[in-house]
Amino acid sequence: MNARFLRRGALFGALALVAFGLAIVAAACNGDDDDDTGTTPIPVATVGKLTILDPWVRTTTNDVTAAYFTVKNSGPADTLVSVKTSISPMAQIHEMVTSGATSSMQEMPNGLDVPANGEVTLKPGGYHVMVMNVKSALKEGDSVDLELTFKNAGTVKLTAHVQKGEAMSGMDMGK
Ligand SMILES: [Cu+2]
Numbered sequence: 001m002n003a004r005f006l007r008r009g010a011l012f013g014a015l016a017l018v019a020f021g022l023a024i025v026a027a028a029c030n031g032d033d034d035d036d037t038g039t040t041p042i043p044v045a046t047v048g049k050l051t052i053l054d055p056w057v058r059t060t061t062n063d064v065t066a067a068y069f070t071v072k073n074s075g076p077a078d079t080l081v082s083v084k085t086s087i088s089p090m091a092q093i094h095e096m097v098t099s100g101a102t103s104s105m106q107e108m109p110n111g112l113d114v115p116a117n118g119e120v121t122l123k124p125g126g127y128h129v130m131v132m133n134v135k136s137a138l139k140e141g142d143s144v145d146l147e148l149t150f151k152n153a154g155t156v157k158l159t160a161h162v163q164k165g166e167a168m169s170g171m172d173m174g175k
Pocket residue numbers: 094105106128129130
């Protein structure tokens with residue numbers, strides 16, 4: 001081995017050390033991001049250009065509950081047309097409608113639009129999946145299977161966790 005080769009070896013060694021150092025810095029940064037789960041919704045499923053984030057179902061006090069999640073879309077506009085779950089034969093997509101001082105909810109027969117390159121969030125007081133005739137009580141820590149069908153992207157299955165949430169106003173389904 002001549003001197004030229006040795007110098008080249010030293011250079012490669014130095015470059016490798018620099019690369020190793022950068023990898024450690026990158027890993028440290030990623031670690032910080034991973035700790036920040038309190039504010040960052042967790043993606044649980046994807047179908048086509050759609051990502052489903054942070055799905056949850058409210059604990060029950062009777063045979064009615066609701067499912068919530070966020071749909072992020074990195075493609076063209078789509079529509080959530082139906083939801084199924086094994087905990088009930090009846091799941092409907094609902095919106096809240098305010099007229100005067102009262103707000104009530106109603107089914108969205110044409111589904112819920114997911115804007116192109118945008119997102120829509122189902123949450124208490126807003127859009128939700130109404131689940132009626134729930135077969136057995138849901139408590140914190142339980143999980144619920146959901147099957148979402150979108151007009152363009154198709155169907156995706158996922159698991160939602162059960163947690164406490166405020167009971168919705170306008171819950172009177174009989175009116
Ligand atoms: Cu509802």
